[in-house]
Every structure is written in structure tokens, then in C-alpha cells.
Amino acid sequence: MQFTLDDLKRILLESAGADESVDLDGDILDRRWDELGYESLALLETGSRIEREHGISLDESEVADAHTPRELLAIVNTQLATTAAA
Amino acid sequence: MTATAVITGLGVAAPNGLGVKEYWTATLRGESAIARIERFDPSRYPARLAGQVRGFVAEDHLPSRLLPQTDRMTRLALVAADWALDDAGVRPDELPPYDMGVVTASSSGGFEFGQNELRNLWSKGSQYVSAYQSFAWFYAVNSGQISIRNGMKGPSGVVVSDQAGGLDAVAQARRQIRRGTPLIVSGSIDASICPWGWVAQLAGGRLSTSEDPDRAYLPFDANACGHVPGEGGAILVVEDAEAARHRGARPYGEIAGYGATFDPRPGSGRERGLRRAIELALADAGVEERDVDVVFADGAALPEEDRAEAEAITAVFGRAGVPVTAPKTMTGRLYSGAAPLDLATALLSIADRQIPPTVNVRPVTDYGLDLVTGAPRPAELRTVLVLARGHAGFNSAMVVRSVA
Structure with a gap:
């Protein structure tokens, strides 16, 4: 199972809403979180919801080091693959 | 300055x-x-x-x-x-x-x-x-x-x-x-x-x-x-x-005076602090009792608390010495939101030359308050005193005044 950008966008909206000046449907994969209007607490909440929905555990410091949606997707998908293989 | x-x-x-x-x-x-x-x-x-x-x-x-x-x-x-x-x-x-x-x-x-x-x-x-x-x-x-x-x-x-x-x-x-x-x-x-x-x-x-x-x-x-x-x-x-x-703003009014006190330990026999808070606020504003045009009361609605508030007001202004109102009878007590709403109401009262009423209340005569009840009372207002008490002993009083 793959965690997609659409999954992430949905969870971001539920967790933290969206900044009025940002179009989440635009090309956001490589935009930095601060450019997208999300601070560390929004990402903490987002990470927590991803964990709940997918029954996985994410490394907090890895999530904190992910600066873009692409980096966060990679962390989640690696964890999903590891959990599935275990 | x-x-x-x-x-x-x-x-x-x-x-x-x-x-x-x-x-x-x-x-x-x-x-x-x-x-x-x-x-x-x-x-x-x-x-x-x-x-x-x-x-x-x-x-x-x-x-x-x-x-x-x-x-x-x-x-x-x-x-x-x-x-x-x-x-x-x-x-x-x-x-x-x-x-x-x-x-x-x-x-x-x-x-x-x-x-x-x-x-x-x-x-x-x-x-x-x-x-x-x-x-x-x-x-x-x-x-x-x-x-x-x-x-x-x-x-x-x-x-x-x-x-x-x-x-x-x-x-x-x-x-x-x-x-x-x-x-x-x-x-x-x-x-x-x-x-x-x-x-x-x-x-x-x-x-x-x-x-x-x-x-x-x-x-x-x-x-x-x-x-x-x-x-x-x-x-x-x-x-x-x-x-x-x-910047060309037109103020509603000035925060002219403020006083705050804390009640003595219950049972101490010493007077509670509201009267002194009022006097501090008036002194801070540099106004006399007769300058105050209306008082917005705290209005606890517990007999002992009402009596204490009425005594503080009459001690300063005399019996029926100043109009008193509690528009919060229409909203309930808003806790920390109450006094700012009273300040806003006081400023609107000054601008509109009307004291808004206290609703539903028939005041105890013995309290000696000139409570504005039933309908708004037309009045030229310049200086308004707002009172607020917090549970367990906080007393605060603030004077707002028109700037014109």
C-alpha cells in the first residue's frame, strides 16, 4: 500500500487546515512546510494522524527533519513497507 | 507627562x-x-x-x-x-x-x-x-x-x-x-x-x-x-x-482611572475592598464622586454579595446618589468577558446619551441604590464607573470618560 500526496493533503486539511494564500492542489511536493504555512505543531498533529490511520509508528525526529511533502511521503512509505514486511 | x-x-x-x-x-x-x-x-x-x-x-x-x-x-x-x-x-x-x-x-x-x-x-x-x-x-x-x-x-x-x-x-x-x-x-x-x-x-x-x-x-x-x-x-x-x-482616530473615551483591591481574610471583621477600589479609581481619574454619572455594577446576585456591593456604592456616593445599572442581567455573567463588555456598553451609553436598563429586577429598597430598571434612562453622560469582582476577593473599578 502506498501513502500518496492525496492522502497527505487530506490529512493535512483535517489536522491543520490550509493557509488562504496556498493552493494545496498546486505543485507542492517540493515546497517547504514553512512556505506552505505549516509549523512544527501542525506537522506533529499530521504525523500523529498518519500513525493512527495506518497503524504505524513514525520516528519523531525523522518527521521533524522532513522539510517538504516529498520527504514526509518517503518516510511514511518506508515505514509502511517495513511494517508490511515484518 | x-x-x-x-x-x-x-x-x-x-x-x-x-x-x-x-x-x-x-x-x-x-x-x-x-x-x-x-x-x-x-x-x-x-x-x-x-x-x-x-x-x-x-x-x-x-x-x-x-x-x-x-x-x-x-x-x-x-x-x-x-x-x-x-x-x-x-x-x-x-x-x-x-x-x-x-x-x-x-x-x-x-x-x-x-x-x-x-x-x-x-x-x-x-x-x-x-x-x-x-x-x-x-x-x-x-x-x-x-x-x-x-x-x-x-x-x-x-x-x-x-x-x-x-x-x-x-x-x-x-x-x-x-x-x-x-x-x-x-x-x-x-x-x-x-x-x-x-x-x-x-x-x-x-x-x-x-x-x-x-x-x-x-x-x-x-x-x-x-x-x-x-x-x-x-x-x-x-x-x-x-x-x-x-492618525485621525475618534476615540470613544478615555481610560481615566483604575483601582484594584483584595478582600481581607473572611471573618477578620475588616471591611471588604470594593469601596476602596472605587475610591482609588476616582482618585486616579482625578474626579469627585459628584462627577460620576452612572455606575455599572458587578451584580453577583447573591444577597450577601449584593448587599456588600450596594454598601460600597452608597458609602462613596450616598444613598441613591448615582444611577446604577447592570445590563448583564440580559447576558448572564460573562466572567472575564463581563467588564470589557460593560466598558464597551458604558462608552456606547456616553455616545448615545442613554443608560441601558437592568432587566427583571425589583431592587431591595434597603440597599439604597438608584437602579435603572425597565427602560433606558436618557442622561448626559461624561464619566462612568465600571465595577467587577472576582471570586474569593478580587475587587476592581475603572473610570471611563468622554474625551470631548
């Missing part, structure tokens, strides 16, 4: 009116909003009436980014702050961030948000608790969120002293203006009409358990039987008078 602090903008979220115009119209008509609780089913609680802010849809006013992280009281406060700034003609993005601060009051914090997250904790587990619980319940959160939304980085904070805090915060705003910050957003909004907030208030033992909205909250009446809680309040833009004049 000490800077003069003026109020240049009002933002009101009251049970009997959302927005200054709606609130003031309803208040002059004597329209009470006290009714059975609709925000949760109160049937199993001993007190079932409240003053609820109706028709507030946060999504219509605030960006989605703020909704998952805010309690109802914060949403109301953010919107009231927007209205107050707009009313003052202030565009925060055009002013230096360190020239603007935020000082609000709070009495309970974000109870409904906290209740939901505690429910998540108990029923589902810690991983279901919102990360925003870290601050969304917190007393200082309204100040923080108003500061962030409007880019206000000057001196800021929160004052927590129950109902008295509504005046104490505005006094702190004036202090910061005197120390050199030109603009402080102040006032307060409280809102904790949810089961957890309700049981906390019930535990205090001061709520009215009457089922009749017209008989439930009767300060200074022989049938006084406790208060009905409400939600809401007012956010005020407080400015240095020179700065306000410089």
Missing part, C-alpha cells in the same frame, strides 16, 4: 447581540438572551439556563488553518478583535509589529477544546489527543492567537482574576501604553458552556438553579438566587491618545 490611554475600537460578541450594533440595539430594548442551554443537553444538571452567543459560525470569519487549533472562546475573541480593529480604523499590517501588543483576561481557558481532547484520551488513547491541546486550552491563548493573526509583537500577556480580570487586563493595557507601546488590543472573551465547564462552575455553588429565564438572575432583588453564566465579552482597541489623534 503620563500618556493618556483612549479606547478607539469595540468588538462585541454578546449573547444578546453579535456585533456592536446588534448588541447595543438589543440592550436598549432590554432584550435578554438568558434561555435554556442549547449547546449540550442540560437536563441532568441542576442549573440549566445560560446566556449563549447565537448564530456564530466560525468558518464564516476565520481561515481553516485556525479552526483545528482553537476553542470557541478563541474563535469569538479573534473575530471580535478583527471587528474592534476595523472599528478603530487600524490596519495592523501597516503598523510596526513592536508598536502593538495584546493583553486579554481569562477565567477558565478553552474548556470545550480541553473536554474533547480529554474524552479522546480516555476513550481512545493518548495518540488521539490533538497536538493543539498543548496550547488551545490555555489562559493566554486568546492573547497569543490575536497577536499571531495580527502580527502584534509588542508587550503582551493575560490576566487571570475571575470577573475582575476584565478590568485588570485593560488596566495592564494602559500601563503598557504609558510605558511607550502606542496600541494594545485588550478586553476579554470567555466561553465555557460545555459539560466540563458547567460542572466546574456548578462546583462553585453560585449558580442560579431557577428554570425561569426572567427570574433566574436578579442582582439587588429580594429574590436574588445566584447568577446565570453567559459566554462572550468584548475586545477593545486601546491606544495612546497622541498616537490615536495623529
